[in-house]
Amino acid sequence: MALAVVTGAGSGIGAAIAHHAAKAGYDVAVWDLDADAASRVAAGIGDNATARQVNIASAESVTQAFDVLPEPPALLVNNAGIVRFGPLLELSEADWRVVLDVNLTGTFLVSREAAARMIAVGGGSIVNISSVNGVSAAPNAGAYTSTKGAINTLTEQMALEWGPLGVRVNAVAPGLIDAGMSEPIYADPQVRSLRQSRVPLGTLGSAEDIAGAVMFLASDTAGYVNGQVLIVDGGLTKSAMLGLARPQSVDSVGVDEDS
Structure with a gap:
């Protein structure tokens, strides 16, 4: 059987991806x-x-993990990530750097x-896990938004450089997902209801939704998909x-009165 490596697979979305890969x-590693x-x-599993x-922010830890x-791997899913919430004016350098180290540098090192x-x-x-925060910025998200936007661009660069060598690289950008790091947010019923109301489908997503998208991009069905953020x-x-x-009163705007 082919081998899949899933980072940050100890819980939440990563665990769901690992189960789907199996x-x-x-x-599955x-x-x-x-x-x-x-x-x-x-x-x-x-x-x-x-x-x-594995500490994905450490090149030594990553290399040792691959060596054993x-x-x-036929498939790599870069799911590991962290967030340090807070307004930028109050964000410490330490919190900024640790999020960059894990989310962005970690994705680069493992990939x-x-x-x-x-x-x-x-x-x-390779499938990188990004976020809608990498498409549309969110306030008080610290460095998280910046890293996810960078992952989207890094995905494109990897696809351009590695596609000719046989490696497809894409990303999945989850929205409001009731899993993993977001679980504490949705434990508040009012917050949950408000956020659901902003989603046209009227519901929060699940870890299974993201795992399904990842496995689509990993499959032969998506064999001509490269450099995309789903x-x-x-x-x-x-x-x-x-x-x-x-x-x-504006419903008739643009209607031809002679028709």
């Missing part, structure tokens, strides 16, 4: 900074999953290592005009 027939969480997910504690794999191995055996697929948000980023009233 169902699709991959052996479950990587997470939390060793116990990674082990629990791997145990839940079964014999075709292994767990490892039985074969080059570079995976791509070199994929290229050596004829190719593979937004999975129920229409959220297209909803600027949602709920804005229009007076009946």
Whole structure:
């Protein structure tokens, strides 16, 4: 079986992706900074999953993790990420840097290592997990918005450089997902209701929604898809005009009175 590496797979969206990859027939390397969480997910998948504690912000940790794999991965999913909320005027340099180190540099380090191995055996697929915050900025998100926007552009650059070498690179940008880092947000019923009301489909997304999109991009069905950011948000980023009233007096504007 082909091998899939999923970072940040100890919980939430990453865990769902790891389970979906196993169902699709991959052996799965479950990587997470939390060793116990990674082990629990791997145990839940079964014999075709292994767990490892990996610090994706450390080139040494990343290289060591790849070196012990039985074969080059056919699929890499860069899901690991963190957020430090707060207004920019009050954001510490330490919080800024740690989010950049994990979200952006980590994505680069893991992808570079995976791509070199994929290229050596004829190719593979990389899917980066971005965010709608990388498409439309959100206030008080610290460095998170900047890193996700950068991941979108990094995805394009990787696709341009590695596509000719057999490695497809795409990204999934989740919207309002009731999983992982967002679970504490949606524990507040009022916040949950307000946020749902902003989504044209009228509901929050799930980890399963994101896992399904990732597996589509990894599949042969998406074999001609490269350098794209697939937004999975129920229409959220297209909803600027949602709920804005229009007076009946303008309903006839543009109608030919002679018709």
